[in-house]
Amino acid sequence: MMKEIILATHGRLSEEFKRTVELIVGATTNIRCFCMTKEKSEDSAKEELEKLIQDSNEDRLIVLTDLFGGSAANICAELLMRGHHFRLLAGLNLPMLLTILTMDNDEISTNNLIEESLKAGSEGVLNVNNILLKGSD
Amino acid sequence: MMKEIILATHGRLSEEFKRTVELIVGATTNIRCFCMTKEKSEDSAKEELEKLIQDSNEDRLIVLTDLFGGSAANICAELLMRGHHFRLLAGLNLPMLLTILTMDNDEISTNNLIEESLKAGSEGVLNVNNILLKGSD
Numbered sequence: 120m121m122k123e124i125i126l127a128t129h130g131r132l133s134e135e136f137k138r139t140v141e142l143i144v145g146a147t148t149n150i151r152c153f154c155m156t157k158e159k160s161e162d163s164a165k166e167e168l169e170k171l172i173q174d175s176n177e178d179r180l181i182v183l184t185d186l187f188g189g190s191a192a193n194i195c196a197e198l199l200m201r202g203h204h205f206r207l208l209a210g211l212n213l214p215m216l217l218t219i220l221t222m223d224n225d226e227i228s229t230n231n232l233i234e235e236s237l238k239a240g241s242e243g244v245l246n247v248n249n250i251l252l253k254g255s256d
Numbered sequence: 257m258m259k260e261i262i263l264a265t266h267g268r269l270s271e272e273f274k275r276t277v278e279l280i281v282g283a284t285t286n287i288r289c290f291c292m293t294k295e296k297s298e299d300s301a302k303e304e305l306e307k308l309i310q311d312s313n314e315d316r317l318i319v320l321t322d323l324f325g326g327s328a329a330n331i332c333a334e335l336l337m338r339g340h341h342f343r344l345l346a347g348l349n350l351p352m353l354l355t356i357l358t359m360d361n362d363e364i365s366t367n368n369l370i371e372e373s374l375k376a377g378s379e380g381v382l383n384v385n386n387i388l389l390k391g392s393d
Contacts, residue, residue, distance in 0.1 A: 129350070130276030132269075139267030139322075142294060157279060185276075185350040187382050199388055210381035212349035213266070213322040233383065240381035244347035245324050246374055251336055 122223050122232060123175045125182045127153040127168060127191035128211065136216060144220050155190045168194050172205060179229050180205035181236075183216065206233050214243025259360050259369060260312045262319045264290040264305060264328035265348065273353060281357050292327045305331050309342060316366050317342035318373075320353065343370050351380025 126133035133152040141147055153168050168191065172180065184192035187209035195207050206229060208215070218239035223232060263270035270289040278284055290305050305328065309317065321329035324346035332344050343366060345352070355376035360369060 128276065130272065130279050132272050132276040132350070135267065135269050135272035139265065139269040142267050184384075186354070187351075187380060187384065187387075189350070192384060196384055196388060199385065207384040208382065209384055210349050210351055210377070212347050212377075212381070213269070213326070214324075214347055215381065217323070237381055237383055240347070240349075241378040243324060244349070244352065244374055244377035244381070245345065246370065247321075247324065247329065247333060247344040247346055248336065250324075251333060 120176075120179060120225065121149045122219065122229055123180045124150045124216075124219060125153060125171055125175070125180065126150060126211065126216075127155070127182055127195060128185040129155050129189060129191070131156065132185055132211075136211065136213075140213065140216050140220065143217065147220065153191060161190075164190065165194050165197075169198060172198060172203060175205065177203060177205045181219065181229065181233055182207050183211045183219075184209045185211050206230075208233060208237060208240075210240055212240050212243060215240030257313075257316060257362065258286045259356065259366055260317045261287045261353075261356060262290060262308055262312070262317065263287060263348065263353075264292070264319055264332060265322035266292050266326060266328070268293065269322055269348075273348065273350075277350065277353050277357065280354065284357065290328060298327075301327065302331050302334075306335060309335060309340060312342065314340060314342045318356065318366065318370055319344050320348045320356075321346045322348050343367075345370060345374065345377075347377055349377050349380060352377030 131154050215236050218236045268291050274287050352373050355373045
């Protein structure tokens with residue numbers, strides 16, 4: 120079974136990440152989005168995000184948030200502390216999300232997949248000037 | 257003088273990053289966006305991005321791209337190899353962009369600002385489950 124993915128961010132960044140990544144890998148069926156927009160109260164945000172998570176199989180649910188300490192990440196952390204057991208990452212970028220989508224298969228465990236995803240996310244943060252300089256040595 | 261920022265990504269991710277970060281820090285005046293959409297030919301994309309860069313003061317220009325090896329990052333790398341001298345980062349995420357916007361001032365050099373931004377970007381990629389586990393030790 121494919122892992123389940125929830126993108127949970129400020130604004131509509133989550134929806135645009137979904138649209139943009141689908142330009143690269145094609146349509147997906149396992150990504151849902153939560154948008155922390157200005158119009159949403161904290162209570163309605165909590166309710167909506169909790170419902171998205173409850174409707175998942177948490178054993179294979181990975182929630183990707185934009186910012187540790189941000190609204191969506193805080194709501195998710197609270198749910199984990201109340202006994203939920205999905206995986207929660209912060210610092211969402213395209214390498215992180217692309218890695219999850221392209222490496223996911225029936226054999227890879229959720230833990231291994233998030234390790235690969237975290238690695239791709241942090242190693243994908245690059246100073247390209249330095250890479251070009253090294254290449255021209 | 258404030259640094260100049262260009263967000264250059266697949267799809268409309270750059271525009272949504274701008275909108276979303278402005279929900280957090282308020283309106284900005286130093287961010288421009290380039291969107292590599294399906295409709296754009298490679299030639300027109302190159303032309304558009306080169307124009308954005310030529311209209312900048314490259315000494316204080318930082319271009320943030322979504323993915324090393326992706327279209328926007330490749331076009332920018334080509335411009336650097338042809339003698340342009342802006343700063344080019346990959347792996348755009350919210351901690352990276354927020355750090356640039358909140359640490360920028362007249363005293364900080366462009367090089368120091370991108371070092372801080374790269375650090376925030378890679379260190380912002382986090383396994384939140386592990387942080388919560390450590391917190392409960």
